[in-house]
Amino acid sequence: xxxxxxxxxxxxxxxxxxxxxxxxxxxxxxxxxxxxxxxxxxxxxxxxxxxxxxxxxxxxxxxxxxxxxxxxxxxxxxxxxxxxxxxxxxxxxxxxxxxxxxxxxxxxxxxxxxxxxxxxxxxxxxxxxxxxxxxxxxxxxxxxxxxxxxxxxxxxxxxxxxxxxxxxxxxxxxxxxxxxxxxxxxxxxxxxxxxxxxxxxxxxxxxxxxxxxxxxxxxxxxxxxxxxxxxxxxxxxxxxxxxxxxxxxxxxxxxxxxxxxxxxxxxxxxxxxxxxxxxxxxxxxxxxxxxxxxxxxxxxxxxxxxxxxxxxxxxx
Amino acid sequence: xxxxxxxxxxxxxxxxxxxxxxxxxxxxxxxxxxxxxxxxxxxxxxxxxxxxxxxxxxxxxxxxxxxxxxxxxxxxxxxxxxxxxxxxxxxxxxxxxxxxxxxxxxxxxxxxxxxxxxxxxxxxxxxxxxxxxxxxxxxxxxxxxxxxxxxxxxxxxxxxxxxxxxxxxxxxxxxxxxxxxxxxxxxxxxxxxxxxxxxxxxxxxxxxxxxxxxxxxxxxxxxxxxxxxxxxxxxxxxxxxxxxxxxxxxxxxxxxxxxxxxxxxxxxxxxxxxxxxxxxxxxxxxxxxxxxxxxxxxxxxxxxxxxxxxxxxxxxxxxxxxxxxxxxxxxxxxxxxxxxxxxxxxxxxxxxxxxxxxxxxxxxxxxxxxxxxxxxxxxxxxxxxxxxxxxxxxxxxxxxxxxxxxxxxxxxxxxxxxxxxxxxxxxxxxxxxxxxxxxxxxxxxxxxxxxxxxxxxxxxxxxxxxxxxxxxxxxxxxxxxxxxxxxxxxxxxxxxxxxxxxxx
Numbered sequence: 068x069x070x071x072x073x074x075x076x077x078x079x080x081x082x083x084x085x086x087x088x089x090x091x092x093x094x095x096x097x098x099x100x101x102x103x104x105x106x107x108x109x110x111x112x113x114x115x116x117x118x119x120x121x122x123x124x125x126x127x128x129x130x131x132x133x134x135x136x137x138x139x140x141x142x143x144x145x146x147x148x149x150x151x152x153x154x155x156x157x158x159x160x161x162x163x164x165x166x167x168x169x170x171x172x173x174x175x176x177x178x179x180x181x182x183x184x185x186x187x188x189x190x191x192x193x194x195x196x197x198x199x200x201x202x203x204x205x206x207x208x209x210x211x212x213x214x215x216x217x218x219x220x221x222x223x224x225x226x227x228x229x230x231x232x233x234x235x236x237x238x239x240x241x242x243x244x245x246x247x248x249x250x251x252x253x254x255x256x257x258x259x260x261x262x263x264x265x266x267x268x269x270x271x272x273x274x275x276x277x278x279x280x281x282x283x284x285x286x287x288x289x290x291x292x293x294x295x296x297x298x299x300x301x302x303x304x305x306x307x308x309x310x311x312x313x314x315x316x317x318x319x320x321x322x323x324x325x326x327x328x329x330x331x332x333x334x335x336x337x338x339x340x341x342x343x344x345x346x347x348x349x350x351x352x353x354x355x356x357x358x359x360x361x362x363x364x365x366x367x368x369x370x371x372x373x374x375x376x377x378x379x380x381x382x383x
Numbered sequence: 384x385x386x387x388x389x390x391x392x393x394x395x396x397x398x399x400x401x402x403x404x405x406x407x408x409x410x411x412x413x414x415x416x417x418x419x420x421x422x423x424x425x426x427x428x429x430x431x432x433x434x435x436x437x438x439x440x441x442x443x444x445x446x447x448x449x450x451x452x453x454x455x456x457x458x459x460x461x462x463x464x465x466x467x468x469x470x471x472x473x474x475x476x477x478x479x480x481x482x483x484x485x486x487x488x489x490x491x492x493x494x495x496x497x498x499x500x501x502x503x504x505x506x507x508x509x510x511x512x513x514x515x516x517x518x519x520x521x522x523x524x525x526x527x528x529x530x531x532x533x534x535x536x537x538x539x540x541x542x543x544x545x546x547x548x549x550x551x552x553x554x555x556x557x558x559x560x561x562x563x564x565x566x567x568x569x570x571x572x573x574x575x576x577x578x579x580x581x582x583x584x585x586x587x588x589x590x591x592x593x594x595x596x597x598x599x600x601x602x603x604x605x606x607x608x609x610x611x612x613x614x615x616x617x618x619x620x621x622x623x624x625x626x627x628x629x630x631x632x633x634x635x636x637x638x639x640x641x642x643x644x645x646x647x648x649x650x651x652x653x654x655x656x657x658x659x660x661x662x663x664x665x666x667x668x669x670x671x672x673x674x675x676x677x678x679x680x681x682x683x684x685x686x687x688x689x690x691x692x693x694x695x696x697x698x699x700x701x702x703x704x705x706x707x708x709x710x711x712x713x714x715x716x717x718x719x720x721x722x723x724x725x726x727x728x729x730x731x732x733x734x735x736x737x738x739x740x741x742x743x744x745x746x747x748x749x750x751x752x753x754x755x756x757x758x759x760x761x762x763x764x765x766x767x768x769x770x771x772x773x774x775x776x777x778x779x780x781x782x783x784x785x786x787x788x789x790x791x792x793x794x795x796x797x798x799x800x801x802x803x804x805x806x807x808x809x810x811x812x813x814x815x816x817x818x819x820x821x822x823x824x825x826x827x828x829x830x831x832x833x834x835x836x837x838x839x840x841x842x843x844x845x846x847x848x849x850x851x852x853x854x855x856x857x858x859x860x861x862x863x864x865x866x867x868x869x870x871x872x873x874x875x876x877x878x879x880x881x882x883x884x885x886x887x
Contacts, residue, residue, distance in 0.1 A: 097648075100649070101648055101649060101651075101652035102652055102653075102656070103652065190531070190532070190533040190534065191533075193531075194533070194868065197554070262646045263646070263718060266646035268646075268648075269646065270539075270540040270541035270542075271540070271541065271644060271872040272535060272539070272540050273533075273535065273868050273869055273871050273872055274644075274869045274872055349648065349649050350649070350716075351647075351716075351718045352642070352645040352646055352647035352716060352718040352719040352721070352722055353645055353646030353647075353718075353722070354718060354721065354722070355721070355722060355867065355869065355870065356555055356867060356869045357555070357867065358721070
């Protein structure tokens with residue numbers, strides 16, 4: 068029991084510690100692709116430390132919501148990220164690792180962020196929140212439909228079960244899974260505010276989505292939000308990894324020796340995803356704001372088709 | 384229709400104004416000309432104040448002729464041109480701010496450059512003291528259901544110049560954009576009054592840092608025209624070489640920057656390398672990356688040696704090797720084309736009305752390039768094309784830059800190949816009488832107009848510099864209408880108007 072708790076604790080700490088590393092790694096790869104040297108991979112940790120030490124300047128018109136939101140956003144995202152099996156399924160709390168619960172946690176975090184963006188009453192916060200909610204209105208249904216596709220196949224919305232099913236030979240080659248994978252990647256890109264939906268590196272106030280909402284944040288509040296954003300990216304990568312590349316997860320009951328191997332494979336998955344993300348972002352321009360619904364609409368349709376196909380034929 | 388010379392012949396011709404004529408006119412004729420400009424008979428090149436007078440520069444585009452008409456206004460009032468011809472609006476507001484010359488019937492009497500923070504009013508006129516507390520500036524109203532305002536600037540999130548943009552939008556759709564400029568007013572024209580000629584040309588080179596060569600060239604050419612001095616041929620060719628290097632550096636930078644605003648950083652990175660190559664070549668050849676202060680009255684201050692020639696040839700070869708691949712990347716990236724094609728379309732009629740210069744005008748069908756239309760040396764002896772497109776969108780403005788890069792590379796080659804030998808500079812001696820001169824020079828963003836009056840001792844009595852941005856900024860307000868808020872940075876960058884050159 069103690070050991071189980073320990074492994075669960077390692078999982079929670081692992082995602083927290085690795086999240087800024089993944090962000091820093093993606094930035095580094097992007098910089099190298101642009102023939103720049105780029106900041107050190109560890110820079111996001113330093114940034115977080117710097118922000119934590121700094122004074123938090125709060126706008127005059129800010130309500131309690133503005134101050135509380137960063138912690139709630141961070142907490143919800145952390146819990147969601149910790150629920151996704153990274154190196155081993157079937158951990159102590161894995162019975163809570165329900166896909167719908169994760170979608171709900173992310174939705175709550177987004178809801179808080181959109182409220183906080185509007186709380187101060189600046190025009191940029193409002194623009195950002197309005198755009199974020201427009202994106203969410205399409206991304207969340209798409210994510211739920213992806214969950215349904217998986218649940219129909221695996222017979223459960225619980226991630227450990229899904230991962231176990233996906234690793235088993237009975238899963239086979241399925242069209243609906245391919246559709247769900249593409250849809251999940253598209254939704255993940257939108258959810259994390261990456262190019263082509265949003266540009267995390269922009270300095271143009273008028274084009275921002277996520278950055279516009281957090282423009283008024285500073286100090287420890289901003290650190291919480293930045294860390295939550297990094298966690299969300301890690302969560303998305305872990306989710307894709309755990310569902311579609313479930314190999315190498317330490318099997319339940321395999322003993323402590325299997326864990327380091329699981330962790331090493333997990334790190335390799337993160338690195339591969341980071342390189343792919345950086346490549347994709349370098350090769351594409353940001354789309355017009357009003358094209359985002361088309362983009363997410365395609366993800367929604369793919370996920371819907373994936374689900375429908377399963378009703379048409381169990382083998383697709 | 385009668386030519387510009389016939390028109391000026393109806394006024395009283397002013398002696399010692401070179402190279403184009405200037406004529407004094409009465410108020411009735413001033414108004415008539417204003418109406419003719421509005422009808423499209425002439426293009427407004429500039430409008431500026433002077434002590435007790437107001438000048439207006441006109442361009443007869445088909446004939447390539449330039450002329451200036453002047454209205455004496457001892458009472459400090461003159462009939463507004465903007466009442467007939469909107470492009471004169473900000474020029475007249477600026478003249479009112481700087482000289483206290485009141486345009487009668489001005490449709491928009493708000494101050495323009497003067498934000499009430501100078502401590503004086505009319506700094507080039509009566510210099511009346513004023514409290515530097517600033518004054519409220521009423522923005523134009525847009526009324527309607529669910530309209531909201533987005534104020535942006537003057538301090539921006541990126542490292543760019545200051546300017547305030549007031550958007551009125553309905554959700555994402557833009558209803559109106561109003562600019563407020565003047566934050567970087569440096570009082571260049573005030574500093575020039577009474578300055579020696581060398582100093583004045585140095586000041587001109589600091590009007591807009593990215594166009595240092597073009598401004599210095601315009602001011603030097605105006606002074607040389609006034610004093611009837613011809614700089615030596617080698618200097619004339621070296622000036623053109625510097626101007627083309629400046630154009631190359633800026634166009635490389637702009638093509639990348641437009642793409643970067645669509646989050647396509649790859650183009651930005653590669654164009655940035657090419658831009659840096661040009662700047663380093665300029666540094667190696669002329670001892671300054673931006674070639675500042677290398678153009679002086681009577682010639683140039685730096686020569687091109689054998690090593691410099693090799694450097695330039697290597698630069699052209701490298702640009703020819705790498706740039707076509709970047710152009711293919713730009714043209715072949717569908718996601719990027721989706722952003723630039725059809726965005727921020729400037730109608731050719733508006734470009735014509737405003738006499739928009741540079742890539743803004745040429746992307747919207749206005750085939751004006753001072754190098755071709757006014758054919759100042761050495762461009763009369765060089766072969767180049769003036770690319771013109773009709774689409775008027777962001778993509779067209781990028782393409783004009785791409786085509787101009789190709790032309791500039793060819794010009795640089797021709798200049799290096801045909802560079803005459805000889806002296807670099809002739810002595811500039813005062814004329815012992817007041818003289819006036821003007822010049823129009825093609826900077827990378829459009830035509831720069833310089834007009835100056837020299838006192839008998841050779842110092843500058845009055846110098847006016849008009850950036851191409853004066854006629855481009857208002858068009859940015861026009862193209863943005865009906866676009867979405869998030870596309871403004873892209874449109875803005877494709878215009879790339881100067882703040883500093885405009886605020887002076």
